[in-house]
Structures are given as C-alpha cells and as structure tokens.
Amino acid sequence: MTVIRSAVTGIGAYLPPKIVTNDDLSKFVDTSDEWIVERTGIRQRHQAAEDQAVSDLALEAARSALEAAGRTAAEVDLIIVATTTPDLTFPATATIVQRKLGAPVGIAFDIQAVCSGFVYALSVADGFVARGHSKCALVIGAEAMTRLMDWSDRGTCVLFGDGAGAVVLEPREGQGTTADQGLLSFALRADGTKQDLLFVDGGPSTTGTVGKLRMLGNQVFKHAVVNISEAIRAAAGSAGVEIADVDWFIPHQANQRILQGVAHRVGLDEAKVISTVAIHANTSAASIPLAFAHGVADGRIKPGQLLLLEAMGGGLTWGACLLRL
Structure with missing residues (x-):
C-alpha cells in the first residue's frame, strides 16, 4: 500500500553569538559552575542580543534548513513556529518570518506548547504535508x-538559553511500514492540572505584563521522567517499533539528569542519546531541532536512521515523535 509521509529533507540551526558561562552568571547570581553542572549538566548558554527578536533567530535557522534541503524561500507554502517568546502578542511570529524570508x-x-512545542508543531505540519496541502513546509x-x-x-535563571532550529518537511511516497522515510508516529499529552509546576506569572489578559518564569524544579523532574517515558513507549508502540531498534534519541534538553533518567527507564x-544541554542549556521549543541539527552536523545522525x-x-x-530520516 502506497502512502504519503512527511519527510525531513533539511535541518538547520542558529545560536546567537553571545555565550554566557556559569562563571559569568556567578558574578551576579548566588551560584557557581560546580553547583549548576552538578544539578543540571549545563556549562553555558547562548543569549540573544538586545536587538535580536525571536523572528531573527527563526529566520537564520529557516535559511539554514532550506539550504540543506536544496529549497528556496519561493517554494515554502507553510511556516509553523513553535515559540513561547514571540516577537509580539500578535501577529504570529511565523508571519513575521514569512515576510523576512520573502516567502x-x-x-x-504559531504553536504554543512551551518546551513540547516543536513536537506538537511537527504533528500539525504532518497534517498538511501528508494530506497534500503542503509541498514544502518549514517547522x-x-x-x-x-x-x-x-x-x-538562581533555581531558574541558570537553566535557560536562546536559539532556534528548523526542519523542512516534504511529501515522500512510502509503503506504510517503519522502513518509510518520514514521520511515523506521535504521542501527544497535556495535563492542565499541573500548571503551577511551571508557568510564567504574566499575560495580556491577566496582568498586562510579560511576566517571569516560575518553576517547582523537583516536581517537574519527577513528572518529566514518568510522563516522557510513557509517551516514548506509546509512540514506539503505535509504530510497532522496539525501543532498542531506535538509532538516536533526541530529547528536549532540559537537564542532563532527566535525559539519563528517561533513557534508563x-x-x-x-x-x-544526543545531548547538547551542556552547551545550549534549555532552549524550550528550540532544543530538539538544535540537538537534531547538532547530531547531523557532527556526523552521528545519518539518512535512513530511526530517530x-x-x-x-x-x-x-x-509528547514524543518517531521518524526515519
């Protein structure tokens, strides 16, 4: 049986030039390199310049992905940006990227699912590409x-960094098996009762301000290992794939201990495991495509592999996503 799959044909990334080390943070926060590394595995993060908007980061990642795919902006018919830090309340950052790209x-x-945003966005884009509504999508x-x-x-400010990653999705014919190139399965979840564990204390319709990030780190850690493990098993089971057959695990880069805990579970x-948390820190929705691009650039991730x-x-x-590159 012939089916249409959404295949990743290009991967790109962009990191702002400014690097902030743990020692840099220790100059104005009560922390140290040893304290941060021991608890998180993070050694540095990139920080956007004051005049860099998220659309600027996204634009560079998009250009890189298009070049890798051998495509031009003129061919792009769908842009989805996963972000929790948009340029403006509206319009969508994706439309700003569209304009700057010349698409x-x-x-x-835009998609807003915070750190899960890229996986959610891939799922949404799959609904366009695999059903013939898009021939060249940027996620x-x-x-x-x-x-x-x-x-x-100090419990939160040391954890996060800035950056952008992108993939080009294009339709490819497959046989409906796990040997097909493309997105194979998803498992997406949400539990709004756990809002108070990780949130921003501001918004247009509540405080009228942007707000600051608040987190109960120990609770998030506990839920992360259990919930992510369930989604991984569900995504693999849906595709009929054994986890042992996966070539590379590309997780959200939140904390090295979470990465290890999930892998063990x-x-x-x-x-x-592709880990970039030490050099990128937690870049929320950008972390998976950044790690993806890193693994491709250093030669570990190759076409045909199961990710x-x-x-x-x-x-x-x-959530989780299984794909063959």
Whole structure:
C-alpha cells in the first residue's frame, strides 16, 4: 500500500553569538559552575542580543534548513513556529518570518506548547504535508527564554538559553511500514492540572505584563521522567517499533539528569542519546531541532536512521515523535 509521509529533507540551526558561562552568571547570581553542572549538566548558554527578536533567530535557522534541503524561500507554502517568546502578542511570529524570508503567500501560524512545542508543531505540519496541502513546509522552534528570566532566582535563571532550529518537511511516497522515510508516529499529552509546576506569572489578559518564569524544579523532574517515558513507549508502540531498534534519541534538553533518567527507564542505551544541554542549556521549543541539527552536523545522525524525539514543558504538555530520516 502506497502512502504519503512527511519527510525531513533539511535541518538547520542558529545560536546567537553571545555565550554566557556559569562563571559569568556567578558574578551576579548566588551560584557557581560546580553547583549548576552538578544539578543540571549545563556549562553555558547562548543569549540573544538586545536587538535580536525571536523572528531573527527563526529566520537564520529557516535559511539554514532550506539550504540543506536544496529549497528556496519561493517554494515554502507553510511556516509553523513553535515559540513561547514571540516577537509580539500578535501577529504570529511565523508571519513575521514569512515576510523576512520573502516567502510567498501561504499558511503561517504559531504553536504554543512551551518546551513540547516543536513536537506538537511537527504533528500539525504532518497534517498538511501528508494530506497534500503542503509541498514544502518549514517547522521552526525558536526561543529567547532569557527574556523571561528572574535573574534573582538562581533555581531558574541558570537553566535557560536562546536559539532556534528548523526542519523542512516534504511529501515522500512510502509503503506504510517503519522502513518509510518520514514521520511515523506521535504521542501527544497535556495535563492542565499541573500548571503551577511551571508557568510564567504574566499575560495580556491577566496582568498586562510579560511576566517571569516560575518553576517547582523537583516536581517537574519527577513528572518529566514518568510522563516522557510513557509517551516514548506509546509512540514506539503505535509504530510497532522496539525501543532498542531506535538509532538516536533526541530529547528536549532540559537537564542532563532527566535525559539519563528517561533513557534508563525505557531501556535506551545512553550512548544513543544526543545531548547538547551542556552547551545550549534549555532552549524550550528550540532544543530538539538544535540537538537534531547538532547530531547531523557532527556526523552521528545519518539518512535512513530511526530517530525518537521527546519533550515536556509547561502546561504540563509532553509528547514524543518517531521518524526515519
């Protein structure tokens, strides 16, 4: 049986030039490199310049992905930006990227699922590409999380960084098996009763302000390992794939201990985990595509391999995606 799959044909990334090390943070926050590394695995993060908007980060990642796919802006007919730090309350950052990229009139909108945003956005884009409504889609995760930091809160401000990653999705014919190139399965979840564990204390219809990020780290850690593991098993089970057959695990880069805990819980070899948390920190919706691009750039991730993506973020939202590159 012939089916249409949404295939990743290009991956791109962008990180702002400014690097902030743990030692840099220790100059104005009660923390240290040893304290941060021991608890999170993070050693540095990138920070957007004051005149860089999220659309600027997304634009560079999009250009990189299009180049890798051998496509031009003129061919793009769908842009989805996953972000929790948009340029403006409206319009959607995706429409701003469309304008800056010079893409033609098409479909453009944002997805807001915080750190899970890129997985959610892939699922939505799949609904367009695999059903013939898009021939060349850009799915972008882009964040300026440092703009949401309370720099007096050492429990959160040391965790986050800025950046953007993007993929190009195009239709490809398959046989309806796990050997097909493309997105194979998803498992998406949300539990709004856990809102108070991770949220921003502001918004247009409540405080009229942007607000700052608040988190109960220990509780988030506990839910992350359990929830993500369930979604991974569900995504693999839906596709009829054994977790042991996955070539690379590309998780949301929140905390090295979470990455290790999830891998252990689902029986994944830690050697198969793509980890960039030490150099990128938590870039929310940008973390998976940034890690994806990193693994491709260093030669570990190759065409034909089976990849497992996962994330959990505020909401709480979480999810997993299985794909063959």
